[in-house]
Amino acid sequence: MALSDADVQRQIQHMMAFIEQEANEKAEEIDAKAEEEFNIEKGRLVQEQRIKIMEYYEKKEKQVELDRKIQNSHMLNQARLRILKARGEHIRNILDEAKNNLVDVTKDTARYKELLAKLIEQALYRINETDVTVRCRKEDVELVKGVLDTALSGYSTHSGEKCKATVDENDFLNPESCGGVEICAFNGKIKVSNTLANRLEMVNRQLLPEISALSKRGEGALVSGEKTDLGTLKPKLTYKTISSVYGPLLIVDLVRFPQFGEIVTIKLPDGSARTGQVLEFRGTKAVVQVFEGTSGLDVKNTQCEFSGELLKVPVEEDMLGRIFDGCGKPIDGGDEITPEKYLDINGEPINPSSRNYPQEMIQTGISAIDVMNSIARGQKIPIFSAAGLPHNEIAAQICRQAGLVKVSKEEAGENVQSEDDKGSGNFAIVFAAIGVTSETARFFRHEFIANGSMENVCLFINLANDPTFERIITPRIALTTAEFLAYECNRHVLVILTDMTSYCDALREISSAREEVPGRRGYPPYMYSDLATIYERAGRVEGRAGSITQIPILTMPNDDITHPIPDTTGFITEGQIYVDRALHGRKVYPPINVLPSLSRLMKSAIGPGMTRKDHSDVSNQLYACYATATQDVAPMKKVAGEEALTADDLLYLEFLDKFEKGFLAQDMHENRSIFDSLDIAWRLLRMFPKSMLRRIPPKIIEEYFPRTTKL
Structure with missing residues (x-):
């Protein structure tokens, strides 16, 4: 039955109303979706800006903390240097006072004569020659002559060797020697300086650790400590017998009792000094390595002082x-x-x-x-x-x-050591x-x-x-x-x-x-x-x-x-x-x-109580993924192209890029704790489905995989 014009109009109006309603609903849906997307985007942008602001202020706080740390460190170092300088000045004053007091020793004639006899006898043992010359201060000539026979007799009795000694009455010691003697042989090519000034210098070196302890800790610092035995101090032998020079090496003749590794002071005619070490010796010849080199060295007039000691470093x-x-x-x-x-x-x-x-x-x-x-x-x-x-x-x-590592109790369990127990402050x-x-x-x-x-x-x-x-x-x-x-x-x-x-x-x-x-x-x-x-x-x-x-x-x-x-x-x-x-x-x-x-x-x-229980497994998985990406997938991409790769291969390629840029790479001044680094590692591993993380036990995956972290 054919529709009348009125029915057709009604049908058309109905369809138009339906289309309009549908269009309005669609428009509302689009508006709602757009509003939702706008809100999501706005929220994302707000969150990004919030994170940037937080990161900015966190960076500023770290910079302020670093500046404070640097300032404190500078102030502490400057204060330490001032204290060390004051302590060094105090010790030098003590030594100067001791040197001035040496004059009192020489004023007591009987005591000084006894001391001279012992100094001469000790020097004779050290030089071990049969014909020597004794040098002293001008005012000590008669005293030395008076005790010389006693010293020679004591030397002969104890060593079984005879020695002829002559007092030099033309060439005297410098008054700064403070007294004592100098024994020479071979026309002055070998000598032993046993002056009071040299003895004080040796005593100073031996006692400096004890003086340091006193200056740091007070009078009672040495009560239970080890005392230095000054009776073991031996005068140093000086030689003017350099025969040849080979690069940084000196050949010294007529050396008495050289030691391998013995320290040698090379004294140049201009008053400067260099340091050397005995590398080897054969008979009375010693090979000395000069630390500062032998450039400009005058062979005839340079003296080599053998210390009798190996190379030691002062420490505190x-x-x-x-x-x-x-x-x-x-x-x-x-x-x-x-x-x-x-x-x-x-x-x-x-x-x-x-x-x-x-x-x-x-x-x-x-x-x-x-x-x-x-x-x-x-x-x-x-x-x-x-x-x-x-x-x-x-x-x-x-x-x-x-x-x-600073391990928290939350990460390590109840039996973790505290930071102080582990000595992290030291x-x-x-x-x-x-x-x-x-x-x-x-x-x-x-x-x-x-x-x-x-x-x-x-x-x-x-x-x-x-x-x-x-x-x-x-x-x-x-x-x-x-x-x-x-x-x-x-x-x-x-x-x-x-x-x-x-x-x-x-x-x-x-x-x-x-x-x-x-x-x-x-x-x-x-x-x-x-x-x-x-x-x-x-x-x-x-x-x-x-x-x-x-x-x-x-x-x-x-x-x-x-x-x-x-x-x-x-x-x-x-x-x-x-x-x-x-x-x-x-x-x-x-x-x-x-x-x-x-x-x-x-x-x-690594592991519980030291870092974190997932540390070993995460490391193994990172090694496996990185090795697969670099050794297998990346070479395959170069040969066959990216189209020939599987979905898993593409995951490994993505991991390779992010691993190098987000894990290996870090700023020179970025200090990541081990826990930050492990969290970054988990962020990378979450790219893979759990089934591909074959190096990590299921219990560890269930505990750490769901965590949300920020790179």
């Missing part, structure tokens, strides 16, 4: 906050240190059975090290770098940020720059002083233009200082040595000067054992609260990891941290390639 706890040269002399404008002890730079041998296994992690603030190559307290782990890579910046960052750093340029030295000094970390740092700087032999002793002086701080002052010490390649080159140069048979690439065959004497001084000792952790840094010549220096270092140490040139080329800092890096003692430094 106040060396922290100070800057020294490669020989341990202050170069920061402060006073000379007042030693608490003199220690042999070669250290004391440690019984292997008394060593404790390295445990507990040292936090560097660098994610690539802390999470994937954790360093245990007492470990020795080198950084392998190369020329042009930022190993100096990494060293400065570690020095600025390093410390013991952390110190000994930094030795070996053979560096002046620019690099300025960089280290500025970094440590400007960021306020100098307070707990002892810095030794050996420049590239310093004597070659100084490079040999710089790391040993640094380690001797570290041993004192660790085992005497109960501090946890991190020792950073850079650059050990300069040390080995110096070793090769000295070996060549001595005409020794070379080994691989010209390095001496004993380089392995020599490096071991440095690296093996790290560790923990039973019964001692402190510890020494060592991070030597070396530059591999031509990026060759098989070069003798990294090769022998790898055999001695407990892993390596590898600085990669390819990562550096991709602007990743720090460019640490975790795949060839390894910390063999990592398992003893």
Whole structure:
């Protein structure tokens, strides 16, 4: 039945109303959706700005805190230097007073004659010659003549040797000698100075630790302490018998009783002095290595004073906050240190059975090290770098940020040690720059002083233009200082040595000067054992609260990891941290390639009570994902193109990019705690479905995977 016009109009009106209603509903829906999207976007922008504002103020707060720390550190260092200067001045006044009191000794004729007889007899034992000349002050000539026979008789009785002695009545001692005698042989080429001034100087050196203890702790400081035996002091032998010079080496003839490693003072005619060490001796000939070199040395008129002692370094706890040269002399404008002890730079041998296994992690603030190559307290782990890579910046960052891990009870459980129990307040750093340029030295000094970390740092700087032999002793002086701080002052010490390649080159140069048979690439065959004497001084000792952790840094010549220096270092140490040139080329800092890096003692430094229980599993999973991405997926993409990759492969590629930019890369002044680094690692691992995280146990995944963290 056909519709009438009225029905058609009604139908049309109905359809129009329906369309209009539908359009209105659609418009309302679009408006609502737009409003919702607007609110979401507005909320996102507001949240982003809020986060930026929070980050800005957080950054400002950190900067204010850093500025405050730097200011406090500067004030503390300045106050310390003033105290040390005042203490040094006080000690010098004591010595000047003692020197003035020597006059009273010579006024008592009977007492002085007895003393002269003993001084002559002791000098005769030391020089051990049959024909000698005795020199004294002009006013002491008659006194010396009166006691000479007594001294000769005593010498003959005790030694069984005869000796002829003549008093020199033409050439007298300087009045500043304060009295005493000088015994000469071979027309003055060999002499023993046993003057009162020299005796006072020796007593001063021997008693300085006790004087230091008194000045620091008061009158009762030495009641239970060890007293110095002054009866063991022997006068020094001086020789004017240099026969030849070979580069930095002197050949000295007619030497009596030389010791291997004995320290020699080379006195030049102009009054200046240089320091040397006996490298070897045959019969009465001694080979002396001059630290400062032999340039401008007058062979005929130069004197060599043999000390009778091995090379020892003065140490005290106040060396922290100070800057020294490669020989341990202050170069920061402060006073000379007042030693608490003199220690042999070669250290004391440690019984292997008394060593404790390295445990507990040292936090560097660098994610690539802390999470994937954790360093245990007492470990020795080198950084392998190369020329042009930022190993100096990494060293400065570690020095600025390093410390013991602060574990909360929430993370570690109820039985965790407190921060004080673990000794985190006693952390110190000994930094030795070996053979560096002046620019690099300025960089280290500025970094440590400007960021306020100098307070707990002892810095030794050996420049590239310093004597070659100084490079040999710089790391040993640094380690001797570290041993004192660790085992005497109960501090946890991190020792950073850079650059050990300069040390080995110096070793090769000295070996060549001595005409020794070379080994691989010209390095001496004993380089392995020599490096071991440095690296093996790290560790923990039973019964001692402190510890020494060592991070030597070396530059591999031509990026060759098989070069003798990294090769022998790898055999001695407990892993390596590898600085990669390819990562550096991709602007990743720090460019640490975790795949060839390894910390063999990592398992003893991490886990519940030390870091976090997920640490080991997260590290393993990161290694697995990064290895798959770099070794399998990335090469496949280059060959077959991205279209040939699976969905899982694309996830690994995305992980590779974010891992290098968000985990490995961090600002030089960004200090990440181990817990921040682990949270960043979990943020990356959440890219993968749980089924792909095969290196992490299900319980750990269920506990940590759902967490929301911010990169």
